[in-house]
Amino acid sequence: MGSNLCYKDVAYWNERFASEENFEWLAKWEDFSHLVLPHLKLDDRILHIGCGNSNLSMILYELGFHNITNVDFSSVLIEKFSLAYPHMKWICDDMRGLKRLPTCSFDVIIEKASIESLTVDEKSPWNYSEDAITNIDTVLSGIFRVLAQNGIYFSISFTQPHFRVPLIMRNREWSCCVQEFGHFFQYFCYRMRKGEKPDWNNLQRYFKITANGVNDESICKESIVEHEQGLEVFNGIFDDND
Numbered sequence: 330m331g332s333n334l335c336y337k338d339v340a341y342w343n344e345r346f347a348s349e350e351n352f353e354w355l356a357k358w359e360d361f362s363h364l365v366l367p368h369l370k371l372d373d374r375i376l377h378i379g380c381g382n383s384n385l386s387m388i389l390y391e392l393g394f395h396n397i398t399n400v401d402f403s404s405v406l407i408e409k410f411s412l413a414y415p416h417m418k419w420i421c422d423d424m425r426g427l428k429r430l431p432t433c434s435f436d437v438i439i440e441k442a443s444i445e446s447l448t449v450d451e452k453s454p455w456n457y458s459e460d461a462i463t464n465i466d467t468v469l470s471g472i473f474r475v476l477a478q479n480g481i482y483f484s485i486s487f488t489q490p491h492f493r494v495p496l497i498m499r500n501r502e503w504s505c506c507v508q509e510f511g512h513f514f515q516y517f518c519y520r521m522r523k524g525e526k527p528d529w530n531n532l533q534r535y536f537k538i539t540a541n542g543v544n545d546e547s548i549c550k551e552s553i554v555e556h557e558q559g560l561e562v563f564n565g566i567f568d569d570n571d
Contacts, residue, residue, distance in 0.1 A: 379443025
């Protein structure tokens, strides 16, 4: 599983995207569309960050959502897809900050497994390094900044909520809803609405992590196993796209 370190390297992605036409991380649109579509309006300004060569934006466009902006840090990908799909916007930018995007400029933001790429060199999800926490926090702060008031951010992830929710809720005024999906593997759809008060009674169960681990040993064992399975999918050991 050492080869996954290249996922943080833009040179790797430039080389890969030069020849690869499409790859879907974690899950296909039809696997989680029922969790996203009810919250979308046709005139929404949609941002897909870490878009890669996923066909998610193309599917949304075919469904009638025509105001779509795609962001990736691979210049090769952006140039290639700008020519192939000129009816959508393509911007080369780092998701850590989204500095090229105006404040409060999107109604919906979708991110699918992009944050995971920032933690590929972490030894344990229970004890992220300061660099990893800073990177994730920078991404989430950038998303919060460009998201319009009452806008929604969807994060599609294999990361267990006990690891993700505490980071999502750090110093940000939005709600957080966690929904599970998947068949053989368990994935999560995190839905945040900017300006909506969070349901802390529901979210507090995800804050059982302490400096020395977690209070519930069964949660610890289950989460470790499921997180390791998710990493195997992310690293290409298993292909859950079939």
